[in-house]
Every structure is written in C-alpha cells, then in structure tokens.
Amino acid sequence: MEELTRRLAAGLPAGAVVVDPDVTAAYRHDMAGFCAAGDPACLVFPQTVEQVQHVLRTASELRVPVVPQGARTGLSGGANAVAGCVLLSLVKMDRILELDPVNRIAVVEPGVVNAVLSRAAAEHGLAYPPDPSSWESCTIGGNIGTGAGGLCCVKYGVTAEYVLGLDVVLADGRLLRTGRRTAKGVAGYDLTRLFVGSEGTLGVVVGAVLALRPAPAPQLVLAAEFPSTAAACAAVNAVTTAGFTPSLMELMDSVMIRAVNQLARMGLPEATKALLLVAFDGPEQRAELARVGELCRAAGATEVVPAEDQAESDLLLQARRLALTAMDTLGTTMVDDVAVPRSRMAEMLDGVAAIGERCGLTVGVCCHAGDGNTHPIVAFDAADPEQVVRARESFEAIMALGLELGGTITGEHGVGLLKREWLARELGETQLELQKQMKGLFDPLGILNPGKLF
Amino acid sequence: MEELTRRLAAGLPAGAVVVDPDVTAAYRHDMAGFCAAGDPACLVFPQTVEQVQHVLRTASELRVPVVPQGARTGLSGGANAVAGCVLLSLVKMDRILELDPVNRIAVVEPGVVNAVLSRAAAEHGLAYPPDPSSWESCTIGGNIGTGAGGLCCVKYGVTAEYVLGLDVVLADGRLLRTGRRTAKGVAGYDLTRLFVGSEGTLGVVVGAVLALRPAPAPQLVLAAEFPSTAAACAAVNAVTTAGFTPSLMELMDSVMIRAVNQLARMGLPEATKALLLVAFDGPEQRAELARVGELCRAAGATEVVPAEDQAESDLLLQARRLALTAMDTLGTTMVDDVAVPRSRMAEMLDGVAAIGERCGLTVGVCCHAGDGNTHPIVAFDAADPEQVVRARESFEAIMALGLELGGTITGEHGVGLLKREWLARELGETQLELQKQMKGLFDPLGILNPGKLF
Numbered sequence: 001m002e003e004l005t006r007r008l009a010a011g012l013p014a015g016a017v018v019v020d021p022d023v024t025a026a027y028r029h030d031m032a033g034f035c036a037a038g039d040p041a042c043l044v045f046p047q048t049v050e051q052v053q054h055v056l057r058t059a060s061e062l063r064v065p066v067v068p069q070g071a072r073t074g075l076s077g078g079a080n081a082v083a084g085c086v087l088l089s090l091v092k093m094d095r096i097l098e099l100d101p102v103n104r105i106a107v108v109e110p111g112v113v114n115a116v117l118s119r120a121a122a123e124h125g126l127a128y129p130p131d132p133s134s135w136e137s138c139t140i141g142g143n144i145g146t147g148a149g150g151l152c153c154v155k156y157g158v159t160a161e162y163v164l165g166l167d168v169v170l171a172d173g174r175l176l177r178t179g180r181r182t183a184k185g186v187a188g189y190d191l192t193r194l195f196v197g198s199e200g201t202l203g204v205v206v207g208a209v210l211a212l213r214p215a216p217a218p219q220l221v222l223a224a225e226f227p228s229t230a231a232a233c234a235a236v237n238a239v240t241t242a243g244f245t246p247s248l249m250e251l252m253d254s255v256m257i258r259a260v261n262q263l264a265r266m267g268l269p270e271a272t273k274a275l276l277l278v279a280f281d282g283p284e285q286r287a288e289l290a291r292v293g294e295l296c297r298a299a300g301a302t303e304v305v306p307a308e309d310q311a312e313s314d315l316l317l318q319a320r321r322l323a324l325t326a327m328d329t330l331g332t333t334m335v336d337d338v339a340v341p342r343s344r345m346a347e348m349l350d351g352v353a354a355i356g357e358r359c360g361l362t363v364g365v366c367c368h369a370g371d372g373n374t375h376p377i378v379a380f381d382a383a384d385p386e387q388v389v390r391a392r393e394s395f396e397a398i399m400a401l402g403l404e405l406g407g408t409i410t411g412e413h414g415v416g417l418l419k420r421e422w423l424a425r426e427l428g429e430t431q432l433e434l435q436k437q438m439k440g441l442f443d444p445l446g447i448l449n450p451g452k453l454f
Numbered sequence: 455m456e457e458l459t460r461r462l463a464a465g466l467p468a469g470a471v472v473v474d475p476d477v478t479a480a481y482r483h484d485m486a487g488f489c490a491a492g493d494p495a496c497l498v499f500p501q502t503v504e505q506v507q508h509v510l511r512t513a514s515e516l517r518v519p520v521v522p523q524g525a526r527t528g529l530s531g532g533a534n535a536v537a538g539c540v541l542l543s544l545v546k547m548d549r550i551l552e553l554d555p556v557n558r559i560a561v562v563e564p565g566v567v568n569a570v571l572s573r574a575a576a577e578h579g580l581a582y583p584p585d586p587s588s589w590e591s592c593t594i595g596g597n598i599g600t601g602a603g604g605l606c607c608v609k610y611g612v613t614a615e616y617v618l619g620l621d622v623v624l625a626d627g628r629l630l631r632t633g634r635r636t637a638k639g640v641a642g643y644d645l646t647r648l649f650v651g652s653e654g655t656l657g658v659v660v661g662a663v664l665a666l667r668p669a670p671a672p673q674l675v676l677a678a679e680f681p682s683t684a685a686a687c688a689a690v691n692a693v694t695t696a697g698f699t700p701s702l703m704e705l706m707d708s709v710m711i712r713a714v715n716q717l718a719r720m721g722l723p724e725a726t727k728a729l730l731l732v733a734f735d736g737p738e739q740r741a742e743l744a745r746v747g748e749l750c751r752a753a754g755a756t757e758v759v760p761a762e763d764q765a766e767s768d769l770l771l772q773a774r775r776l777a778l779t780a781m782d783t784l785g786t787t788m789v790d791d792v793a794v795p796r797s798r799m800a801e802m803l804d805g806v807a808a809i810g811e812r813c814g815l816t817v818g819v820c821c822h823a824g825d826g827n828t829h830p831i832v833a834f835d836a837a838d839p840e841q842v843v844r845a846r847e848s849f850e851a852i853m854a855l856g857l858e859l860g861g862t863i864t865g866e867h868g869v870g871l872l873k874r875e876w877l878a879r880e881l882g883e884t885q886l887e888l889q890k891q892m893k894g895l896f897d898p899l900g901i902l903n904p905g906k907l908f
Contacts, residue, residue, distance in 0.1 A: 100797070101694075101695050102691050102694060102695055102796060102797040103795045103796050103797050103826075104694065104796075105795075125697050146640065147640035149638055153637070153638060154637075158638055158640075160644070160647075161615065170884075174884050175884070176884050176885055176888065177882065177884075177885070178885065180793075180861075180862050181795050181860055182793040182794060182795055182825075182826055182827075182860075182861055182862050182865065183607070183608075183793065183796065183824075183825035183826055183827070184603055184607060184612055184793050184822075184825050184826075184827050184862075184865040184866055185793055185862040185864070185865055186600065186601035186612075186651040186862075186864050186865065186866060186867070186868055186869075187862050187863055187864050187869060187873075187877055187880050187881065188651075188869065188877055188880075188881055188885070188886075188889050188907065189648055189651070189652055189656075189889050189892055190614070190647045190648060190650065190651060191885065191888065191889070193614075193644045193647035193648070194643055194644060194647070194648055196644065197640040197642075197643070197644060198643055202643075213699070214697040214698070214699060215697070237556050240555075240556060240558065241555050241556055243579050243580075243668040243669070244668070245667070245668060282736075282737075283736075283737060283738050284737050339634075339636040339637065339638050339639055340636060341557045341559075341635050341636055342556060342557050342558075342637065343554070343556040343557050368638075370637075371636075371637035371638050372557075372636055372637055372638075373636075373637070373638050406635055406636075407634075407636055408634050408636050408638075408639035408640075408641050409641055410639070410640050410641050411636065411638040411639055411640065412638055412640060413640070414640055415640075415641060415642065419641075423641060423642055426641050426642075427641065427642055428631065430624075430628050430629070430630050430631075431630055431631070431632065431642070431645065432642075434630065434645065434895075434896075435642050435643050435645070437895050438643055438892070438895065441888075441891050441892065441895055442888070453642065
C-alpha cells in the first residue's frame with residue numbers, strides 16, 4: 001500500500017493522494033441503500049488526462065482495483081469503494097473546454113456538474129436536456145457512466161442520445177478517443193455508446209463531446225387528479241395515442257403526494273389517488289394543454305387544473321422534484337427504477353401497491369409516466385432487522401414484476417451493486433456471457449470497478 | 455461445396471438454396487462502385503429465425519463465410535459476395551410482426567422495406583423517420599447494418615436512434631436478444647447499438663424493435679439561390695445559430711442542379727452556384743420559413759422562394775431526391791459520404807471543387823447541409839483506365855480533406871469494402887485494435903462478412 005501511494009503521488013499534484021481514513025470514508029459510498037462498500041487504499045484527485053493515465057498505469061502494474069467516481073449521487077452503488085481500491089475522483093476535472101453554438105456541441109471534462117453545463121448552454125440559447133433529479137450536483141461523467149435519464153426524457157431522450165464522442169483512459173493507461181464531433185457518423189463499431197452506462201467497468205471517461213439543442217420555451221404544466229393510478233395511466237396512454245409529445249409527463253401516487261405536502265406544505269390534493277403532471281414547451285402549449293385536459297377528464301380525472309402562468313408551473317415541477325427527498329421523511333428508503341412498456345404501467349402500479357400491502361411497508365411511487373419508467377420507493381425502519389428483510393423482499397418483488405410485464409430492472413439508474421444478481425435474469429445466459437467477455441476484453445486484469453454490473 | 459448446399463438445404467424450404475450462377479451473379483453486388491465481389495457458393499433465402507440459425511450453424515461447422523444481404527442498395531460494398539461464401543438474403547423475412555401505437559413501437563423482420571414500414575406506421579398516425587434515398591426499396595435490416603441516415607436526420611436523427619432492441623443470430627447459430635421494448639433502459643452494455651452499423655460482421659439481425667413517433671405535418675419547403683456554396687453554408691450556420699430546427703436542410707451545387715434538370719426538366723435555376731432547400735413541419739412553418747428567408751438574404755441569397763403550397767414543396771423535394779440518379783446520366787459515378795462539423799462545410803465544399811478541378815473530372819455535390827454531411831459525386835468514363843485512376847484519387851482526396859477538417863469518412867453509408875483502408879486513419883491504432891478484438895469476440899472463426907469494415 002505504501003508503494004501504491006508513493007507511486008501514485010509521483011505523477012499527481014501535491015495533496016492529490018489522500019489516505020486519511022476520516023476523509024476517504026466520506027467517499028466510500030454513493031446514495032444507494034443496501035450496498036456494501038470496502039475500505040479504499042486511497043482517494044486520488046487527478047486534474048489532467050495524463051494524470052488519470054498515470055493512475056491507471058500504476059494500478060495495472062500493481063494489480064490494484066480502481067473505482068471511478070463523480071459526485072456520488074448514484075442510486076445503485078456503482079461508485080462504492082471495493083477493499084484496497086484506488087478511489088478515482090474526477091470532480092477536479094471540471095472544465096467546459098468548448099461550447100460551440102454553430103455546431104451545437106460542448107466539449108467537457110467529466111467532473112462538470114450537469115447544472116453548470118446547462119446554464120452555460122443557456123447563455124447561448126442552447127440546452128443540454130438530460131436532467132436527472134440530482135442535476136444540481138451530479139457530474140456529466142457520472143451521468144455517462146450510469147446512462148442517466150430525468151424528467152425531460154419523454155420528449156428529449158436520455159444521456160446516451162447526447163454523447164457524440166468520448167475520451168477514455170483504458171485499464172492499461174492508454175487513451176482511447178471514440179466517436180466524433182460531427183452530427184452523423186458510422187465509421188466502425190459504436191464504442192461511444194458502449195461506454196455510456198458501463199459504470200466505469202470498461203474504462204475511465206476523461207472527456208466528452210456532447211450534443212446540445214436549441215433551448216425550448218418554458219414549460220406550461222397541467223395537473224390532473226385521478227381516482228386511481230390505473231385511470232391516470234389510461235390518460236397517459238390516451239395522450240400518447242392521440243399523437244402528443246409532452247415535454248414532461250409525471251405521475252405521483254397518494255403516498256408520494258402526502259410525503260411532499262408533509263415536507264414542504266405544497267398544498268397538493270391529498271384525497272386524490274394519483275396526480276398526473278403534463279407539460280408542453282412548444283408554441284401551441286395552451287391549446288395542447290386544453291386538449292390533454294379533455295383526454296384526462298375522459299379517462300376519469302376528477303380535477304384538471306392547467307397552470308395559470310410560469311410561476312404556477314414551476315411550483316408544480318418543484319413539487320415533483322421534491323418527491324425523493326420527501327420520501328426520506330418517512331424512513332430509510334430504497335428507490336427502485338423499473339421501466340415497463342407504457343401500456344403495462346397500470347398493471348405495474350397495481351402490482352406495486354399489492355407488494356406494499358403484502359410486505360406491510362409504505363411504498364410510494366413516482367413515475368416518468370410518459371416513458372413507463374416507475375420509481376417505487378420503499379420506506380422502512382433501518383433499525384428493525386425484520387423490516388429491512390421485508391424492504392429488500394419488496395424491492396426485489398418489484399423488479400420481478402417489471403420483468404414479467406416485459407420491462408427492465410433499470411430504466412435510468414444503472415445496475416451497480418444493487419441489481420447485479422438481477423442482470424442475469426434480464427439479459428439471459430447468452431447475452432450475459434457476451435457482456436462478460438466484453439468486460440474481459442477491455443479489462444483483462446479485472447481492475448476496473450470490479451464487482452459492479454456483474 | 456456439394457456438402458455445403460446439401461446440408462443447408464436440409465434445414466431450409468424447397469427452393470431456398472440457389473446455386474445457379476446466372477441467378478447468384480445478380481446478388482453478388484450492392485450499388486457501390488470500385489468494390490470487388492467474389493463468386494458465392496450459393497444464395498439462400500431463409501424465412502424464419504430458426505432457418506437463419508441453421509445456416510449459421512452449418513457455415514460455422516464447415517468454416518464457410520456468410521455474407522448477409524438486404525435489398526443491396528448499399529453504397530460501400532458491404533453486401534458484396536466473397537469467394538465461396540453463402541449469400542444470406544433476408545428479403546423473404548419481410549413481415550411487420552407488431553405495430554403498437556400505445557407504446558409507439560414496431561417489431562419487424564429484417565427484410566421489411568423501409569417505405570412499407572413507413573406507410574404502415576402512417577396508418578396509425580405514426581412515422582418511422584429514417585429515410586435514406588433508397589427508402590422505396592431498401593430494407594430495415596440493411597438500414598440497421600449500415601446505420602443509414604437520410605434527409606430527415608437534421609431534425610429526427612439516424613437509424614441508430616430508432617432501434618430499441620434486436621434479435622441477432624450469432625456466428626455459431628445461437629440467438630441473442632438485445633435491448634428492450636421499453637422507452638428507457640440501461641441494464642448492461644448497449645449491445646443493440648453495437649450491432650447498428652456493424653455491417654453483418656458481428657451477427658445477423660433477424661428481428662428489430664423500432665421506435666416510432668407521431669407523424670409530423672407535411673413539410674413546407676423554401677428554395678434559396680446563392681452566388682457560392684460558401685454563401686449557402688453561411689446561411690445554414692445562420693439558421694442553426696438562430697435556434698431553428700428545420701425538418702430538412704439540403705444543398706445542391708450547380709453541377710447537381712444541371713444534372714437534375716437534364717434528367718427531369720425540373721426547371722431548377724441553372725445560373726445559380728448553390729441551391730439551398732430548407733423545410734419546416736411544425737405549426738409555425740410559414741413564419742419560420744419567412745425568418746429563414748431573411749437569414750438567407752442576409753447571407754447573400756439572390757433569390758428566396760418559399761413554396762406556395764404542398765405540391766410545390768413536394769416538387770422541390772423530388773428534385774433533391776433525383777440527385778444521385780441524375781449524376782448517373784453524366785457517366786459512371788462514385789458517391790462519397792463525408793461528414794464534417796457544420797462550421798467547416800464551406801471549406802469542405804471549396805476543397806471538393808478544387809479537387810474536381812485538379813483531377814479534371816466532373817464532381818457534383820449534394821449535402822444534408824444541416825448535418826454537415828456531404829455527398830460529393832465523381833462522374834467519369836469507366837472505359838477510360840486513366841479516368842478511373844483519377845476518379846479513385848479524387849474520391850480519396852475528398853476523404854482526406856474530410857478528416858483534415860475534423861470530419862468522418864462516412865456519415866451514413868458505412869465502410870464496407872470501399873473505405874476499409876481509410877477506417878484505420880480515422881479510428882487510430884488503439885481503437886482499431888479494440889474494434890478488431892471485438893470482431894474476434896463475436897466471430898472467432900472469421901466467417902461473418904469477412905473482409906468488410908477491416
């Protein structure tokens with residue numbers, strides 16, 4: 001271990017190698033529950049590509065595992081330390097290197113915070129759409145590692161769709177440049193996309209060329225109350241089938257509504273079983289909201305309230321963005337992330353409610369409803385071992401249900417440690433074997449974030 | 455060879471194995487020039503996934519190369535036969551298995567023709583956007599294999615963005631199912647995207663889950679004439695920088711304009727140096743066209759003519775769609791496909807003109823200008839060996855220029871046989887080596903479309 005830190009320090013700035021366990025302890029975890037974390041050998045903060053190459057070369061030579069990290073806002077344990085590893089924090093590589101309005105691209109280092117990039121783009125009338133809940137603190141590198149989504153996806157897609165090219169330091173320290181700076185390109189296999197969502201198991205992203213798009217107009221939001229989650233899902237399907245493309249379509253169940261009110265006194269309607277928020281950002285947003293309001297009523301909505309203005313719209317979005325934090329007030333939480341075909345979402349939510357009843361725990365749900373991406377959140381008392389077991393059981397029952405309905409165990413949070421036993425069930429034997437072989441190809445010594453994904 | 459055809463026939467329908475050289479000869483080539491094609495051992499037409507598995511198993515056992523084919527409209531020789539191969543035509547697997555308006559997906563076999571799917575989607579008010587020039591005849595499997603683009607990409611993106619999941623028969627005959635039917639999903643490495651654009655070198659696509667989107671309104675087109683291609687490019691950049699997202703932005707140079715007029719008497723303005731077509735399909739299309747017209751004038755346009763109605767718009771689009779065919783009237787043609795950053799397109803076009811002059815051949819250009827994707831087309835007399843050499847030289851000079859300007863050797867046509875020597879120059883040593891290793895992982899015996907890409 002002394003050799004490791006000595007050799008790392010030789011190629012890094014003063015103070016960039018941290019061994020103090022009081023400090024490194026704070027970096028052992030991301031935000032996932034139920035995920036083990038080992039004690040790292042050290043924590044390093046490189047500031048340049050060459051320094052990251054030095055770290056990887058050293059780790060390869062000494063056969064020491066490397067765990068890359070961003071802001072550790074992940075929800076699947078993908079950034080958790082493994083015993084004896086080098087925790088490789090990219091947060092000090094946080095420069096926006098280019099912002100090019102003519103080509104609508106940004107070139108960034110991995111530690112740039114999502115919101116910082118979004119604001120820089122806005123200054124040029126542009127937007128970087130992916131907006132995970134943690135967008136004020138999460139980094140672009142972490143977004144790429146997990147394949148992060150957000151509220152915007154129903155209209156603007158996920159992180160993967162905005163990554164044109166990557167600079168990646170490979171396990172042996174070589175620098176790989178993938179992809180392109182052009183709008184289109186099909187030269188060879190798409191390695192860029194392979195790295196997105198690979199959770200640091202194939203290489204360390206040290207730079208990215210990202211696509212930007214014109215900034216949309218501010219969203220106008222409609223809130224509709226439903227007597228059941230099924231009725232709200234029917235409205236979602238009606239809106240989709242009618243050919244609308246809202247900029248946001250979010251669903252919160254009654255547990256979630258009460259939790260948000262409790263946290264922030266938002267005055268959300270507590271008697272309702274499901275609150276659907278639908279937004280548009282195009283020039284016909286008022287007319288679209290009116291027609292969507294009619295579809296909601298036809299699907300059984302008891303109240304349909306289009307926001308009067310921007311301030312009201314922002315308040316509704318703020319309520320939705322508080323959902324995860326609000327659930328934390330009800331106990332320790334486990335956030336699931338199951339996406340199903342949009343047409344099966346009603347079954348999914350009924351099933352989640354049944355699972356909650358069966359396990360006797362509070363389960364609240366918010367959904368990126370337009371994408372069929374559900375976030376059932378199990379709240380429990382972590383001090384009660386019996387509740388912990390039931391929480392874990394219900395968490396897994398939710399994934400099993402998602403697979404049964406033709407869905408995926410993770411829509412946008414990733415596999416990490418939390419779901420690796422479930423990955424095989426989703427992928428099947430043939431694909432799992434191929435994926436492991438690909439991991440072996442990029443990381444023959446097995447030093448890159450070992451134990452994650454697989 | 456007799457053993458091969460006997461064993462293939464044992465698992466295929468009567469008549470599905472063709473050895474008659476008069477027939478197979480017609481299937482040896484796609485539409486690329488300058489690409490060698492060997493004599494196949496046979497041509498097979500499987501109708502089911504199991505039959506494709508049988509073909510691959512047999513080929514693996516006998517170590518016989520397999521070349522998958524769709525409609526052979528490709529422009530890089532990717533579907534060309536290699537000596538002694540099994541030509542595996544997927545055109546008889548042409549069923550649309552599902553078209554689901556609630557989830558906005560289609561599930562198709564690989565031999566479905568692009569236009570057939572587009573029309574089927576239109577019946578549900580939906581669209582499958584990717585629209586390569588050959589869309590009336592090319593197949594979805596071929597589109598996936600090459601990563602096809604089209605005119606729509608500037609607003610709606612390329613084939614890759616519409617492929618959610620794939621069924622792939624691996625070299626050894628195993629069936630791999632990748633991806634998902636959900637809108638979002640990040641479970642494991644993105645193998646789906648890896649297969650898109652892989653030109654049949656990693657596996658044979660036998661089924662696809664495709665994303666659909668609401669059908670846009672008909673496009674309204676504006677035509678603007680410029681005194682130089684550079685002025686037209688300046689207009690393109692002005693339109694982009696101003697935050698517009700046209701549904702189409704195409705540029706034709708004077709050679710191309712004259713060729714189209716010659717072929718179809720379209721009455722395009724022959725005195726102009728560059729014709730820019732810009733279209734919008736949103737509710738504010740008239741207003742957008744007006745503002746884009748002003749930007750064109752400011753960039754030096756000598757004429758700006760917004761189409762009066764749909765019929766006029768369609769005529770302009772038809773003129774653009776005739777470009778490739780029109781060039782064929784000037785001689786044998788080589789179609790290049792170099793994409794550069796949008797901001798460098800003017801330099802690219804000036805450079806192409808200089809190359810044309812230097813080599814003394816006619817070079818016309820049409821561009822998907824909104825994407826910086828240029829199609830310089832070299833016309834020459836194939837009976838004159840000296841012209842053939844010069845055509846080849848200019849074709850390569852065009853790629854070299856594209857790379858110099860930060861572009862790619864192929865925006866949407868693929869590498870195939872035509873550009874494989876150039877792939878290494880674009881990818882660099884590290885990436886090329888990794889890509890070859892990935893090929894080896896999926897195809898250890900090297901039977902899948904050997905000699906293509908690499």
